[in-house]
Amino acid sequence: MSAPAITVRNLNKSFGSLPVLKGLDLNLAPSRINFIIGQSGGGKSVLLKHLAGLLAPDQGEIWFDDRQMAGAAPADWRALRMRMAFLFQDGALFDSLSVGRNVAFPLWVQQRADWRAAGRKARERLEELDLAGAWDARPGELSAGERKRVALARALIMEPEILFFDEPTTGLDPLLSEQVDGLIGLTLARTRATVVVVSHDIAAALALADQVAMIHSGRIILEGSPETFRRSGEPAVRQFLAGDSEGPLGFLD
């Protein structure tokens, strides 16, 4: 197995009478950093949940390489999710466990590894992220940046082939955002996973992404290299690039 390409075809999803995804097509490149950008409330998290099998589409197809997963059995999604890791905004660490045990936790639970074997791997991941000294600390004793790195170490311990980041820098100060942005590049170099970053931070997308896709009105209106975006004459893209990413709905984040 290796990092897959992910392809979405004609994805439709409504909540009650509110259509959120309206025939969305998307191509995510294997072993690359793929950004999905767009305004707050535009459906980025909803899209990500479909890719993780946490929401079922009303209509459409979701391909991982040559496997179509929309409508697949829960057991098939569970197997696929073993190849995925998620990094959410707050990192969601366990405050009562040491850093070492936080990082070892997925191995211990998902693979029933004993603490000793899980601990060895956890130590490796922490060393890679310059956190070897934090082994015995509780998350609450660390800085916000260190906590992000611990969360990343935990996400990487299962050696995922697909890595999802949902708004990794929202709410962080600029310095910390820069550190987290650095971690995204580092993650790709270490794992060669298919990295998918959902963000309304256009500057980060243009700086870090191999591929960018912009969601607008329930569809992907443009996908391509950062250069494609800089050159685009599409009004919605221009508006977003001009700094309207905080636009009328930005305060909702």
Ligand SMILES: Nc1ncnc2c1ncn2[C@@H]1O[C@H](COP(=O)(O)OP(=O)(O)O)[C@@H](O)[C@H]1O
């Ligand atoms: N489980 C849900 N039930 C009803 N509405 C939802 C649900 N999840 C998301 N939505 C709605 O879908 C729209 C898109 O949300 P979301 O994907 O979270 O936006 P983004 O991540 O781009 O900020 C919003 O209007 C939101 O209120």
Ligand SMILES: [Mg+2]
């Ligand atoms: Mg969101």
